[in-house]
Amino acid sequence: AFYQQYFYDENVYDLHDGGYKKLAMPAVPEKALAMPSVLQPDRVQGHEAWYTIVAQTGETAILPGKLTQTWGYNASLLGQTLILEDGWHYHVHIENHLPETTTLHWHGLNIPGPITDGGPHAPIMPGEAREIEFTLHQEGAQTDWMHPHPCPNTARQVWQGLAAMVIVTDEHAKNLPIPQEYGVDDLPIILQDRTYHDNQLDYEADYDVDGTLGTVPLVNGTVNGVFKVTTAQLRLRLLNSANRREFRLHFDDGRRFTQIAGDCGFLEQAIDLDRLMLTVPERAEIVVDFSDCQPGDRVQLMSDDAVLCTFEMDEFTKKAQAIPDHLFDVPKWQVDPDSQLQTTVMSGMDDEVLLDGKRFDMTRIDRQQLFRQTVDWEVKNTNDACGGMIHPFHMHGCHFQIISRNGQVPYPNETGFKDTVGVNAGETVRIRVCFDVLGIFMYHCHILEHEDTGMMAQIEVYDPKHPKTYDLKPMHEM
Ligand code: C2O
Ligand code: CU
Ligand code: CU
Numbered sequence: 001a002f003y004q005q006y007f008y009d010e011n012v013y014d015l016h017d018g019g020y021k022k023l024a025m026p027a028v029p030e031k032a033l034a035m036p037s038v039l040q041p042d043r044v045q046g047h048e049a050w051y052t053i054v055a056q057t058g059e060t061a062i063l064p065g066k067l068t069q070t071w072g073y074n075a076s077l078l079g080q081t082l083i084l085e086d087g088w089h090y091h092v093h094i095e096n097h098l099p100e101t102t103t104l105h106w107h108g109l110n111i112p113g114p115i116t117d118g119g120p121h122a123p124i125m126p127g128e129a130r131e132i133e134f135t136l137h138q139e140g141a142q143t144d145w146m147h148p149h150p151c152p153n154t155a156r157q158v159w160q161g162l163a164a165m166v167i168v169t170d171e172h173a174k175n176l177p178i179p180q181e182y183g184v185d186d187l188p189i190i191l192q193d194r195t196y197h198d199n200q201l202d203y204e205a206d207y208d209v210d211g212t213l214g215t216v217p218l219v220n221g222t223v224n225g226v227f228k229v230t231t232a233q234l235r236l237r238l239l240n241s242a243n244r245r246e247f248r249l250h251f252d253d254g255r256r257f258t259q260i261a262g263d264c265g266f267l268e269q270a271i272d273l274d275r276l277m278l279t280v281p282e283r284a285e286i287v288v289d290f291s292d293c294q295p296g297d298r299v300q301l302m303s304d305d306a307v308l309c310t311f312e313m314d315e316f317t318k319k320a321q322a323i324p325d326h327l328f329d330v331p332k333w334q335v336d337p338d339s340q341l342q343t344t345v346m347s348g349m350d351d352e353v354l355l356d357g358k359r360f361d362m363t364r365i366d367r368q369q370l371f372r373q374t375v376d377w378e379v380k381n382t383n384d385a386c387g388g389m390i391h392p393f394h395m396h397g398c399h400f401q402i403i404s405r406n407g408q409v410p411y412p413n414e415t416g417f418k419d420t421v422g423v424n425a426g427e428t429v430r431i432r433v434c435f436d437v438l439g440i441f442m443y444h445c446h447i448l449e450h451e452d453t454g455m456m457a458q459i460e461v462y463d464p465k466h467p468k469t470y471d472l473k474p475m476h477e478m
Helices: 154-160 171-175 448-453
Strands: 043-045 048-060 068-073 082-085 089-096 105-107 129-135 142-147 164-169 186-194 216-219 225-231 233-240 247-251 257-262 265-273 276-278 283-289 298-303 306-318 342-347 367-370 375-381 391-395 399-405 420-423 428-434 439-445 456-462
Touching (some): 142 233, 154 448, 164 186, 375 420
Parallel strands (some): 342 375, 367 456
Antiparallel strands (some): 089 129, 186 216, 247 276, 391 420, 391 439
16 A cells, blocks of 8 residues: 555654754765675584674775775674574674774664673673674564664764674565565665764764764765666665664655565565655665666655665666565564553653663663563653654564554554664554563663663563573673
8 A cells, every 4th residue: 555644743853953954965976885795604504604793993985085984894884784594593703893892782683682682781892802692583584783882882883883784584585576686686775874074073073962963964884876776676675873863765756665674574564655764773675666767767865855875777687576465474462461561751852861760770670571471561752842852762682563652553664573663752652572582681762872871771581480690780890
């Protein structure tokens, strides 16, 4: 179905924020859109693979003239893409070649916390390394990412460039008639914004406690990128990995596209849209059909009135396929009648932001949830002063289903599993949450500066049959 009436309320957009900075493509020459290469394993044996990930400094040609000092994973900026298979066992060796402590968080993977998951309890000091291993059990293929999570330096490290796409795939996804050739018709599209000062980043100069914004749009780290389209359809794996910015996406010619997946996998039904808003760090997979185009035609991806990148048609080597209406049987989770409804409140703006009236404390467990129990949570954003702002709520270690928004049915593109939900000012979103891994996990506002200010808490997922204790220390004592 085509949703002509878009479902986000304009009043909640970040445009109304005092610190809002408009995006504008600078007058720089076009260049080929960067396509992160796929990280190759060190070794594979059966359904087991070994990888090395290096967080490193580097220099990247972003704007004409001087190179920009940047950080990345196995690359000078952003990172190589990791493609993982559901059901496999992974060993990852993570090296920190940065001048400061970092962590590596797997945003979207259901793996044990607090160490494997890579939150602030899993620091890697400069010059050191950490080994982790996990078996991947995801309900559905998905587009995820990895990013640093040291407290309170996540925002600055992401701004510096650390962010890489992680793709999880499975048999169901491989068998759907959708584009699947990485870098050809199945593309990572990593959306960010930055400001450059004589071609360099200056996080302190651009810092905004409500989320740092830049004026230059980047896609996969490229400013004014062009992608040569050789297939009639493209699948775009959109990841909003900005610190704060909402991307309100559409094409310059108003063309429709089909959303097939959200954060954590396929939607139940494919839906047609002509615009799509992503808060940080929501993901969406869309399929765009260019069958009506001729070689040489150009179509631009926009956010509001800013160009993000350009698709330029070449001869098509592959024809369009019909996208099935029904994509995935999303399991209908039932809330456990023995569970207690949970309420969590995101409040405030600027340096007043709080989660449940508190600031983050790494030594405090804020709540507990039983392993494999399905529990409803009401996530409230009480901040509606001066229009308020959206707080994107994220949970580690689990996927959730969105049940309602202020008692109404959720948006049509929220029918799949999610790990992040944009909660509008004055709104209560009900989500259904089930963890099938144990540990201590973060939940927080994903505006990175809010997270670093302390709009974050932690939950222990426990199994009474396997009690565990955790030695929780603040980062400076580790
Ligand atoms: Cu994307 Cu707590 O993380
Ligand atoms: Cu996360
Ligand atoms: Cu927030």
